[in-house]
Amino acid sequence: MAKIFFQGQKVFRTSWSTCVAWLLGVMLCTSALAGEGNKDKNLLPQNMLRSYQTECASCHIAYPPGMLARQSWRNLMTGLDSHYGADASLDAATIKEISGWLQDNAGTYKRVDLSPPEDRITQSAWFVRKHRKIQDDVWLRPSIKSAANCAACHTQAEQGDYRERNITIPKN
Secondary structure, rough: OEEEEEEOOOOOOOOOHHHHHHHHHHHHHHHHHHHHHOOOOOOOOOOHHHHHHHHHHOOOOOOOOHOOHHHHHHEEEEEOEEEEEEEEOOOOHHHHHHHHHHHHHHHHOOOHHHOHOOOOOOOOOHHHHHOOOHHHHHOOOOOOOOOOHHHHEEEHHHOOOOOOOOOHHOOO
């Protein structure tokens, strides 16, 4: 039997197996809550690829690969000569390196299982749902320009942090 004390006074008696089970339960709940709290903290992989940062983030932020499914990244990387109206062509070795990394880090969970129209993150069902309260005229503000400019409102987007507490919508 184990005796449980609180500030020097015996509160109750229980078996060691009950104590261990109770402590394990508390630890599991705590770790589950900690994981849930960090779920969306940093969407960028820890193994950030330098060529992705150099090539892709030279024109826009380095979108977290998990925001799109593998097929969308495959489509984007095979069409770099006409990448949303721009020629973003790269040499074959760089395409292979970035493509492989994007495939390894692409979203595999429910919210990105379907490729959005034109493989645009901003047209994915989850993006539309998360931004449904944003009025159309907000996207047209000079400091925002388009929904694809995540860093305009998500102040920590370049670090992969899209949590609501880091959102500031510019007034103009």
